[in-house]
Amino acid sequence: MLKYIITVTEDLLITVTLVTLLYALCAKAFGRRGAVTQWAGIGVGVAASLGMAILKNTTKLIKTNQWNQGIFYCTVLFSVLFILLSLCFLRKKDAPWHAGSLIACAAGACAAALLIFYELPDVMAYPFNFNTGENGILSVDFLVRFLGWAFALILMLVYSRFLYKCAYRINGMGLPRLVLNLGLLINAIRCFGQILRPWVSRAKWLRWPIPYAKADYPWAFPLATFVANNTVLFSLVIAGLTLILLGVFYAYNTRIHGRYENSAQLRKLKASARSGRRVSATVLGCLVLSGLILTSVRAYANRAPVLSAPETYTITEDGLIVIDLEQVSDGTLHRFEYKTESNVNVRWIVIKKPGGGAYGVGLDACEVCGTAGYYQRGEQVVCKRCDVVMNINTIGFRGGCNPIPVAYEVKNGQMVFRLSDIIEAEKEFK
Numbered sequence: 001m002l003k004y005i006i007t008v009t010e011d012l013l014i015t016v017t018l019v020t021l022l023y024a025l026c027a028k029a030f031g032r033r034g035a036v037t038q039w040a041g042i043g044v045g046v047a048a049s050l051g052m053a054i055l056k057n058t059t060k061l062i063k064t065n066q067w068n069q070g071i072f073y074c075t076v077l078f079s080v081l082f083i084l085l086s087l088c089f090l091r092k093k094d095a096p097w098h099a100g101s102l103i104a105c106a107a108g109a110c111a112a113a114l115l116i117f118y119e120l121p122d123v124m125a126y127p128f129n130f131n132t133g134e135n136g137i138l139s140v141d142f143l144v145r146f147l148g149w150a151f152a153l154i155l156m157l158v159y160s161r162f163l164y165k166c167a168y169r170i171n172g173m174g175l176p177r178l179v180l181n182l183g184l185l186i187n188a189i190r191c192f193g194q195i196l197r198p199w200v201s202r203a204k205w206l207r208w209p210i211p212y213a214k215a216d217y218p219w220a221f222p223l224a225t226f227v228a229n230n231t232v233l234f235s236l237v238i239a240g241l242t243l244i245l246l247g248v249f250y251a252y253n254t255r256i257h258g259r260y261e262n263s264a265q266l267r268k269l270k271a272s273a274r275s276g277r278r279v280s281a282t283v284l285g286c287l288v289l290s291g292l293i294l295t296s297v298r299a300y301a302n303r304a305p306v307l308s309a310p311e312t313y314t315i316t317e318d319g320l321i322v323i324d325l326e327q328v329s330d331g332t333l334h335r336f337e338y339k340t341e342s343n344v345n346v347r348w349i350v351i352k353k354p355g356g357g358a359y360g361v362g363l364d365a366c367e368v369c370g371t372a373g374y375y376q377r378g379e380q381v382v383c384k385r386c387d388v389v390m391n392i393n394t395i396g397f398r399g400g401c402n403p404i405p406v407a408y409e410v411k412n413g414q415m416v417f418r419l420s421d422i423i424e425a426e427k428e429f430k
Helices: 002-058 064-089 099-129 140-169 174-200 220-229 231-240 242-252 263-301 419-428
Strands: 320-324 334-339 345-352 359-363 374-377 380-383 409-411 414-418
Touching (some): 002 099, 002 140, 002 263, 099 140, 174 220, 174 231, 220 231, 231 242, 231 263, 345 419, 414 419
Antiparallel strands (some): 334 345, 345 359, 374 380, 409 414
């Protein structure tokens, strides 16, 4: 659940912030015409995202890196174009509609479509790619991941709705335009850093006409690296710019504005001010929650699970590893380890299966995730690398993220392994 709450929030926070402000400003400046152009951009972005999501997940026609480079170029172009045009044509509410206004709104619509088109295809595809092992969609694992995905989407929708109210209802055009243009500029820098990454790494398909040389372009590699390593920082900074709007809008609504001639009109003005304060508080709450998700919750979710310490066993003179059944019959995960002559630690796990006397036995490694290992979370056995919950009854069977099987026998109240089988398994741990 936490993984998809974090991922969807990180994917959409910049997009939702900028697209909402674009829509609010164009609607405020040009009324219905401005709103329609932005809805057109949003609609194109969503439709294109749906098509891209289908193509990405059903065909091999899409080369994501090449598409992303084109999106980055166009995003920088239309963002800069809108910033320049907004200084000329988005200066006051209910501005006159003419060719310049249309071009400004069209540039904003294109920027919105590109912002959506870059992020939304992956978000749309997440539910179809939930890694639930062999449990399928009718399982608790799928439901938990879906709830995390849906929660982040709802959070972004609530944030967008109330941010729009704040930007649209605030007096004047200057402050919302300033916040939006700063956000678009910072995002353009982020996109430019993404453009530089394949250039710095000399990707042949990019066909950049200027060869990269660190001595000639010392700024390129640090910028590309900074952008790649600080995606969360860009999200927090761009979304954090809206705090300027919130502060001004909240302060404005702490007092009554406008004339009134009777108590009914006064109550209406008080209700409007109270509504403005609630709008600001709601947006602030969404921002704080998003910030916590991208920082504290992210750090908590990404903490590395610690594998339990290996337990003791006996090696006989005839090359057998012997473990008393009493040692592994409590229904919890037990881990064992043998160091080979090549100094390779071979690990295997044992857990008693529920509802019977059978045991789940396998190497502490799988064919998918390698030697990451498994750990116990409550009553579940979980892969440390991909977080897939194992069906304990299938441990001991080959395939998927299941532990690689290892041969054993049960004799006289003991679990017996051949040492030669354990040594042979060292190839999995090299």
